[in-house]
Every structure is written in C-alpha cells, then in structure tokens.
Amino acid sequence: MLETYLPVVLLAAISLTIALIFMTLSRVMGPYRPNKVKLTPYESGMDPIGEAKERYSISYYLVAMEFIVFDLEVMFLYPWVVRYLDLGFATFAAVIVFITVLFLGLLYTLKKGTLDFGSQTKVKPLWD
Amino acid sequence: MTTDLLAFLPGLLTAIGGLVIMILGAFRAKKQVVVPSTLLFLLGAFGVAIWQASMPTSVAFSDMVRSGSFASFLIAIIVFAGIVTTLVNQEVMQGRRAHSPEVYAMILFAITGMITFVSSNHLLLLFVGLETMSIALYVLAGLYKNERHGVEAGLKYFILGAFASGFLLYGMSFVYGATGSLHFQALALASPEVTQTLFFRAGIGLMLVGFFFKVSAVPFHMWTPDVYQGSPTAISGFMSTASKVAAFGAFWVLLTPISFSVDASTQAGSGSMAISALYWISILSMVVGNLTSIAQQDLKRILGFSSIGHAGYLLMGFVVATPQAFTAMLFYLVAYTLMNLGAFAMIAHFERTFGWTDASMDQLKGVGRIAPRRVALLSLFMLSLAGFPPLAGFFGKYLVFSAAIEAGFVTLTVVAILSAIVGAFVYLRVIGQAYFEQGESAESQSVDPQKGMGWGMVIAASLLAAGTIHFGIDALMPWPSLLDWVNGFM
C-alpha cells in the first residue's frame, strides 16, 4: 500500500535537496550587503509596515481585479485559438458570448468610474 | 444546440436579465424601467419553467444539465420567490441609500445560480451554480453596509459560506476519487464495492455538510438568524425560501436516484447510507430551531429560527425516503415558500410603514389596532407556519408526518409534532403581541399609519395569502391538485 507513495516521497526529497543546494550556493558565492529595502518581503509595492487597519485607495484593487479578469480571459482564449479551425461555429458562438459578457462587465465598471482616478468621493444620490 | 439552450431557457432568461439590468443601472435607468424589466424576465422564466415542469426529465449540454418535471418545478418555485421578492423589495426599500438597480441584478444573478444549482447533472456545474448563487447573496445580505447588523450579516454569511463551500468541494474531490466521475449518473450507478469505501462515504458526507449549511440545518445553522436579521427584510425572505428550495433540490439529486434519467428501480441511492446523519440532523434542527425561537425578541430572528425548524421537517422527507415522503416534501417546500415569504413581506411592510429601526416584538404591540387587516394577513402566514388547518402549512406538515408514520418512523414523528407545538407557541405569541397588547410605541410614532400597501405589496401579499389558503384545501377539491401534479414526478 505505502509503496505506491514512494515516488511522491522521492519527488519531495529531490526538490527539498535542490532548494537547499541553491540556497547554500547563493549564500556561499554571492556578495552579502543588506539594506532596509532589500530585506523587505515583496508586497505588491505597498508599505508593509504600519497599522493593520490602514486605508488604501479602493481603485488600486479594482484595477488589480480587472487585470486578473482579462489576464484569465487570455488563458481561456488561447487554447481555443490554437484549435479554432477544428472546433467550428458552435464554439465560436460560445466564445463570443463569453467575450460579450466580459465586455458588458468592462462597460459597467467604466460607467461606474472604476478607472476614473481623479474624481473626489461624492455621496451617492438616492436612486428613487 | 437549440434544444440545449431551450432546456436551460429559464436560466438564460434570468442571466440575460441580470446583465441587462446591470447595464441599465450603469446608465442610470429609472426605477420605473428597472423593476418592470426585472419582473418581465422573471415572469418569462416562470412561464417557461411551469411549461417544462409538465414535461418528463431530459438532459442537455452533454448530460450536464437536467430539465423538465422535478427540476423545472423547483425552478418555478424559485422564480416565483424572486418575483414576490422583487415586488416587495421595490416598495419597502424605497428611499433607502442601499436601493439601487444592482439589487435587482443581484436577485437575477442569484436566481441564475439557483437554477444552475438545481438543474445541474454534474458536480462541477453544481458547484458553479452554488457559488453564483452564494456570491450574489453575499452582496445582497450586506446591502445595509452602514448599519451594524448589515455589515455583520454580509461578512458572517461570506466567511461561513466560503467555509462550507470548502467542505462541499472537498467532498466532491473525494467522490471523484472514489468513482472517477463527476456525473450524477456515475454516482448513482456506482457499484456497491465503490459505495462501501470510506472514501466515497466521507465524500458524500462532506458534500452533505455543504448542503446542510445552505438549508441551515443544526449545527450548521448559526449564521441564519444573524444574517436574516441584518439583511434587508425582503431579501431575508428571499434567502430563507429560494436558496433553501435550491439546496433541497441538490439534496434530492444527491440522495435519490429517482430524479435521474436512468432506470431507478435497482438503485438504493446514496440516501440509505446517509440516513442516520439525516435522521439526527433533522431531529436536532427541529428541536433546536423551535426551542431557540422561544427566547428570541426579534421578529426576523424568530423567522430565522423558524426556518431552521422547517428545514428539520423538510429533511424528514429524505429520512423517510418513500415516494410519498418526497411528494410531501415537495408540497411542503411550496407551502413553506408561500408562508415564509408572506411573513417576511408583512414584517418588511410594517418596518417601512411604522419606521421601525429594528423588528423587535415590542414594536408590534398595538399594531393590530392601527392596521387590523394587515396584521390579519401577518397572522394568516404565522398560523400557516404554526400549522393551523386549513392552511397550506398544516397540510404540508400533515403529509410529511403521515408519510413518516406510514414508513415506521414513529419516534421521529413524535419529536416533530412536539417541536411543532413548541413552535406554534412562538407564532401565536407574535399574533397575540400584535392584537392584544397595548402599544405605546406604535401609536406615538409620527408615521402616518394610514399609509397602506402599494401595488407591489398588494399583489405580492394577495398572491401569497391566496396561495397559503388555496394549497391548504387544494387537495380536497375535486379538480386536479398540486399534489397530483407533484405525484407525477415520482
């Protein structure tokens, strides 16, 4: 029973070994001149030190979200493009629907002023 | 292709509707445009669902989607709940800052998710439906983001919902590991050697946990009162009915092979292995739901606990698992949807009319004197929830209990009846509070109590009240009844 997991254990062991080798190599061979910026963990360019409940501009996240959405769109479209000729019209229609929905979403965010960085926050007027 | 689309037409209608409303909202459409369009899409979906419900089950999209009979019937209930919620919400949320076109877009998206949920024939699609529904509902629950309970509701629902979804996904992966397929057919057809494995059983159990959370069965119920209290009241009504109908639909496809388009006669289904879990959770739900509701002071929390108790009665249908019990459960779902939506709608109406800041019992004091007819409507729904004949709630309970007795579940039925009696006390207390208590608060309020119900409330309340009364006596009438129709699904 357990022997079936042997390859997994082997894989883990090998990757651990390689990681250790590289870390040791960099420590041994590379120059070591630390400063404050260099010691900071990567945090998307934000200042990681300070109050936990700090306020950020929401626009930042909105842009990030939209970026992810369209990034993933490409992920979906790429395989389709590769096999485009074999798949035929039905798949084409499906992709058009997909793109339309994404476009509508983009249109919505645009109209709502997601990418409008300059405007001041206003009190939203009552709808009815 | 066309048949595929046709099979999923209700879902398509609500999805397109949601997109349209969203874009309309982006272009600052007036309420006079948004609400009727929402209703138009929903009515279309409702009509299609009713039409499809009279047809036998069929599959579409390479066996991914089911439509017809049972699934379409559940879709019809869900869409009906959406229609009523829209009618009520556009009136009671009027003039609030949270009121925006997106509310209706979210209702439509949530319904799209529910439709996907109940018509899925594949575990992945089921999960997609569940998440579409849940995300829309998280947004709706947190609409009142400037109020303490509003934030609490949205956040709690989101965190715990995600937690439960995790279990569901985990269970799915177990089941996939055991059977090698995500199709429900494959689950149903799995050989005894497979279903006996720990893997498969644990998978089904973890999936059940996800659904238990959605129907707020004890001990996965704790979010329910908090969320119902903090959400806009009409939306609470929607969550307590439509999403539960959807979740019970999911239980159905998971636990009974009957609803698949395969020969059901040889299959015992996964229901039998889950019976003891269902049994105890059903008992826990009705006992805890009804008992805890006694100690509550807030009307929406009372209804929250009441919905937990009702989930217990509905789960009885799966424990008993005879065709009779399933019929009873479907009937009970209809009755529950009608009366619970009605109760929430009336509370929402009172909240607005009398300017309540919360829906506590004390607010209700003396309202029976100011608005006797509207309180009579509320009482009607409360009595139905309590199970008074000849209302729909009574008949639903009667059917479920008699099915249980016939199948030999006497203890379960006795517990159910006892807890129903405890529950009845709570509902009657609400009525008593409204009619027989002297009210200082209601009379001293500056709101004009004569401000009656608008067209939306009138339509919604009369539909619900008529349904609550009608389905109580429907089966006794000479014409074909709902029960006959539901029986046709078996």
Add this chain to the structure above:
Amino acid sequence: MSYTTLFALVLLGLPAVGALTLGVGGLSNASLRQKRTTFGVLATAAVYIPFLATLYLGWNVFQSGAFTVNFGTFIDAGRWSVDLAYLIDPLSITMALVITGIGTLIHIYSIGYMSHDQGAWRFFAYLNLFIFAMLQLVMADNLLVLFIGWEGVGLASYLLIGFWFKKRTNTNAANKAFIFNRIGDFAFLVAMFLLLQEVGTLQFSGLLENVGMMSQDTLFWVGLLVLIGATGKSAQFPLFVWLPDAMAGPTPVSALIHAATMVTSGLYLITRLSPMFVLSPEVMMIMAVIGALTAFIAATIALTEYDIKKVLAYSTVSQLGFMFLALGSGAFVAAIFHVVTHAFFKALLFLGSGSVIHNMEHAIEKTRGKIKVGENDGATDLDPQDIRLMGGLRHSMPITFRTFWIGTLAIAGIPPLAGFFSKDEILMHTFSMGVGEFAGPLYMVLWAVGMGTAFLTAFYMVRLTATTFHGESRLDAALPGASSAFHESPRTMTFPLWKLAIGSIIIGWIGLPNFVVESLTGQEAHIHLLKEWIYAQAADLKVTLSYATEWALLAGSIVVATMGVFVGWRSYGNGQWEQTDNMLQARFGELYNTFRERYLLDEFYEKVVGEPVQWISKNILEPVDRIGIGGIVAFFGATTRVSGGVLRILQAGLITNYAVFILLGVLFVLAMMILGPVVGGTP
C-alpha cells in the same frame, strides 16, 4: 349536475351564503350596518329562494319518489365512512317546507321588528345561519351530517337568545339553553357511537335495514340515548327549563326557533328512526310518559304565568309534550302533523305577542319621554311583556287582535282550525294503545292526562288572550296617558300575521281523519293527505278502534276544547284576571303555588346539580388543576424556556464559535456516514 342536485345545493347552500355575506358585510363596514332593511331583504331572499327550491324538489319527489344527493365523502375512517349526503324524501321535504316557509314569513316580520335595532345585521346573519343548520338537520342522509345541523341550530339558538348580550340575564339564559342542550347532545353522541359499533353505519337507510342486527338491549339503550338527546333539544321533562328562559331573545327568534322549528328537531329525529323505536316498546312507553308529563306540567305552569312570552313558551313545551306522547303512542305521522300545524299557530301567536310587545314598548317609551324626570319613577321598570299591564288592546291593534284569536282557537283545538285535527289524532292513537296489550292501563292514564291537558290548553290560552286584548287598558294606571300612544304594527309585521292566520285555519285539512269518510262509505279512504305523503318514513302503529269509538273520541275532543274555551272566557273575558287567579289560588292552595313556582325545577337543579358541582370544582378540581395540571404545564413551559435560553447562549454571535460548531457537525456527519445506518425504518 342535474337540476335536482342544483336545487338541493341552492336549498342547502344559499342560507349559508346569506349568513356569510351578511356577517362579513356587517363586520367589514360600520356604515353598511346601518342599511338594516337591505340586510333584512337579502336575508329573506336567502330563505325564500330555498323555499321555492324545496317546492320544486317536493314536486320531484311526488313525481318520482325519494332520492339522495351525495356531495362526496365527508369522513373516511377505515372501516366506516360517512358521506356528505342529503336525503330528499317526503319527510325531509315536509320539514324543509315548514322551515323555509315559516322562516320566510318570520324574516319578513323581522324586517319591521328589528328596524330600530343597531344589531340588525347580526340578527339576520344569525337567522340565516339557523336556517342553514336546521336544513342540514332535516335533509341529512346520515346521523353525522344531522349532528352538524343539530349542533349548528344549538349554536344559532345560543347566539340569538343572547342577542341582546349587554343584559346579564340574557347571556345567562343563552348559557342555560346551551348547557341543557349539551346534556342531550352527549347522549346523542353516545347513541351514535353505539350504532357505529353495532351496525357499522350511520346512514339512515342502512341503519334501518339492519335494526334487526341489534339485540333488544342495544335497541333499548340506543333508543333511550336518542330519546335523551331529543328531550334536550325538544325541551321535554326534565330538561325543558331552558326553553322559557330562551324567551330572552328577540320575539321572531322565539317564534322561529323556540316554537316552530328547532325544538321539533328531536321529534324529527325520532320519527326518522321510527322503525327502530317501534321495536322497543319500553322506550316507546318512556317516551309517552315523558310526553304526557311534560304536556301536563307545562300547561299547569302556563296557567299561572303573567309574562306573555313565558305563557307561550310553556304552551310550546306543553304542545311538544303532546308530540312526544304521539311518538310514544306510535303515532309518528300525527306527531309530524302536529309539528306542522303547531308551527303555524305557534309562530302566529309568537309574532302576535311580538307585535303586542313592540306596541307596549313603544307606548311606554314615548309616554315616559313626556313625563318629567322623577315624577314617576315606578315607570322605569314597567315590563312591556307583563299581561297585567295590558288589556284593551283590541281597539288599537285590530289585526293583531283578530289573528291572535285565530291562533288561540287553533291551539285550543276548536274545529275546523288546525290544532284540532292533529291533537285529536294524537289522543286517538294514545287511546288505541290504551286498549292494546302492552302497558294498556298506563296508556289509558296518559290519554286521560292528555285530555285534561287539552282542556287546560284551551283555558290558559283564553286567559292569555282575554287578559291581553279585552277589558280596559291597565297601563294607564301605571303610566298615565300611555294608552293613547298605542298603534298597530307596520305592514311588514302584520302581513306575516295574516298569512300565518290563514295557514292556522286551513293547514289542518291536510290531515283529515280517514275514518270520517270510511265510516260513512264503508270503504278505505285516503283523505289524510299527510299520511299518504310520509307513511313510508313513519312506522306508524295501526289504530285498532271501532268507528264508533273513534267518533266518540272526536266528539270528546270537541267538547273538551269548547269547554276549555267557554270556561276560560267566563273566567277572564272581562279582564277580571285578578279575581279569577286569586280564586284559583284559594281553591287549589299549595298545588297552585307549586305551579306558580314552576315545580321548583330550577331550584332543584341548582341544589342537586349546580351547587355540588360548584363545590367539587372549587374544593377538589380547582386545586388539582392549579397545582397538578397547572404545575405540569408550568414545568414544561419553564423547561422549554430554560432550554431555549441555554441554546441562546450558544448563539452568541461569535463567528469563531460558529465555525467550531460547523466543525463538530462535520465530525458528526462523517461519523454517521462511516458507522452507517444505525436507525430503524425502511432503508
């Protein structure tokens, strides 16, 4: 749906629709309630149209025989089931005609009578409810549907007796009527259970076909229990005490419910089950004794009463006693015949008395308005129903006066008015039983009591009529100038009076005795139309008397009735009630006082039943209830509340707690899934 079904539906349903419409209409809107005439007209229509439907159905039955109308299964309880079915046969049609016919007239009368009452809407809704229930009772095809009507008329009667519920005595009277009826209802229910157990059906035809299955003992007990039920509803000794008190209701109610229809339902029931009763001579005998006793006791009490409606109430009890005597003598047709004739003349008398009371009330109020406050305080408690204050009304109310006399002569049994024929037939049957084998001497005594009661009936009715209408007005003595305010009642009230008067004269002719013709022609005659009509439903015992005896009895009846009227007129004709009553008291002494005190029956019940029950309730049941049962309830209530509170603590609102519970739940579900099914039931 055939026409007959449709008409049956109209007959049975329209009064219910009327009651609902009027009730809901009146409840919903205060200004609508003021349209009293509209309410009255609608209510009348809801009774008159069923009357026409009954005529149609009656014609159908006459043409093609009895039939049943079935509206589906009412109760299906495994081994037995009960249909919501109605039997349309000569007997039920006869009763329905009386109910809807006289009901219509009384509704019309009420439009005038209630025209000043704020609660008229309620009144008419109740009246329609009563008609509905009464029709259920008489049209039912089985005992259970009959029981619905049976309880329904009880309810309507209760509501109407306590109609003016602001007065304490009225509500007490309503309670009394209800409670005394319940005693009978209980017996009736037990009888139904027995029948279900022994025969297995409650349907009349099935029941009567299978009476042979029952042993003599069962027959006796079922008969006795049904009889007790009937004595409650039909106000027989010893349960009749509620009926005189029931006069607290508006007079049209007394006429319709407490004289013409509801109180006859016991008779109807026994007649319906007559094939069963004739098999049990003991029950028949008890029935006859109860009837004769009731007739006599009530008649003697009526002699001494001064309240116009109370006299009529006791006379009703007395006449109902006659009917029971008829049933006990096996004269079921005669009993129904007396029901029909009595319905006419007693309704007439009650409506006449209502007209008188209406007039008196009006005069008292109007005159009192003119008198200065404090000048005549005695006038405040003048009773408009007290015949001692009446007298001389014949001048101011000619129509009421004439019709009242017609009613009096009819009830007294003066030929050819209605009462004569029916009463004569009853007494003849009793006499016939007297010469029979079973308990002959007893029936002879009962016959003698009946004859005596017939005399008393004529006597006290003339006393009532003469004191009310003849002599000089005595109201002036108590309230000067009041008599000038007298006036005849409005047309809506006098119209039914005339109709009922005509009915009281001619309705007796549907039951002309056959032997009159037979003895002349020597051949079998069929001039007793009612007997021809309902003989199939009523298991009449044969009269075995010679024509000569029958003629002699007929003559005897006439002589007794005439004597009663004559003596009554001599004693009271000029308004000399005071002298005559004093003379009677002096002559009969303690006996008269017993009559006056109504045999102390009310006091008897109070002492023997009321007080012990109250003592037990107070000293035994109340502590048991408070400490025992109340304690148990409080215990469960507290337990529930405490456990609710405990569960609430778990619901603290902390999301981490919630997650913990979810995790526990997951473990629980997984355990259950892995352990497999551990509960019973079908897998």
